[in-house]
Amino acid sequence: MSEDAPPVENNASGDAGQAPGEVVGPPLGAAVASAARAGRAGRNLPAAIGVGVGLAALVLVTLFTSKIAFAAVIAAAMGVGIWELVRAIRPVEARPPMIPLVVGGVGTIAITYVSGPEALLLGLLLTVVAVVIWRIPDGPVGFQRDVTAAVLVATYVPFLGGFAVLLEVADDGVMRIIAFIATVACSDIGGYAAGVLAGRHPMAPTVSPKKSWEGMAGSLIACAIGGAAFLELGFDNGAWWEGVIYGLAIAVAATLGDLTESMIKRDLGVKDMSSLLPGHGGLMDRLDSLLFAAPVAYLLLTAFAPPA
Structure with missing residues (x-):
């Protein structure tokens, strides 16, 4: 039984110590199992x-x-x-x-x-x-x-x-997409790790209370490293220092995308854009950072590593 299951009503043959008609919640074992399946934010x-x-x-x-x-x-x-x-x-x-x-x-x-x-x-x-x-x-x-x-x-x-x-x-479009998505992932991972380990100062408490300046620093560092690696190793005409610029720009764009969607959802009074994806919310809840980062990735990769 899931944690959202409605309470059930006992009949006369219910458990000892419970009067007929008494309303009780789900069995303890089911509640514990459901809680174990849920993440920290109540996700499955x-x-x-x-x-x-x-x-x-x-x-x-x-x-x-x-x-x-x-x-x-x-x-x-x-x-x-x-x-x-x-x-x-x-x-x-x-x-x-x-x-x-x-x-x-x-x-x-x-x-x-x-x-x-x-x-x-x-x-x-x-x-x-x-x-x-x-x-x-x-x-x-x-x-x-x-x-x-x-x-x-x-x-x-x-x-x-x-x-x-x-x-x-582009002819090397697979590499460009990988560099784009993976650098955004670096922003998420670096921001989450730094935020959990050292997050103390909220970045925008009225929009996204869990985001911190320490987490932003983690995103910038992770993206700078990832961007440098992609531009140096993934493209023949790229340089590591250009990758650092690229990574920093992606970190800023991805964070702005996340904050923008959070602000839109707060303005609309919704937690998720939909319930389409179990455990995630809506597809837009997964696309927010990518959408803002896509034009930045296209413009900078075109400038730093022009397609052949």
Whole structure:
């Protein structure tokens, strides 16, 4: 029985010392087992690990086997992210139209894969135009609010995510994607380790109480080391000092992405963007750092290690 199970009512043949009709909670053994399965934040740890491994496997298999398949994974992720964000926004009375946002977001990823950076901006513009046209028949009440929310969604999710496609389409796109994702992971790991071991001074207590300046220092150090290694060893025309700059920039961007989503969730009054991924929350809860870091990774890797 899970820890969220409702209390049960005993009948006349219940345990000794309990009157008929007395309301009791789940058995002690089940409660202990459920607590053991949950992480420190109340997450289901085995489920979280299983989902994480599954997502990592999907990314790695498609990345190393087919560029089109990996781009399709990005497009699907952007579609799900848009769906989650629109659903989270609607309870605060904004009504960004779902269909043109999802279709436009997925289409933006598709045309970016085919045509490059100019198509990414074109996709954003076409999505906004589609949103405006879709929203006009509903009348003027709330028009500005709904369109503004839709522009935020279109920019935050598919536009930023499109830079990952631009990383992938290069001849050495596999290495660029690995350098991008792994450096963001360095930020998470370094920040978590330093925060747990030495975190004393909150960075933004009203937005994300668990983030500390010590954790930020850990992210910067880990990303600087990881970035230096990737630029020196992973690219023929990269240098370690450029990798340090790259890593520091990724650490800042990833942290800003995390804080931005935390602020959005607090403003919306939600803990997670959805419950789609057991033990993780929503897909957007896993994409926040990556989305902000993607354009930084694309611009700096293009500058420091230009594609052949």
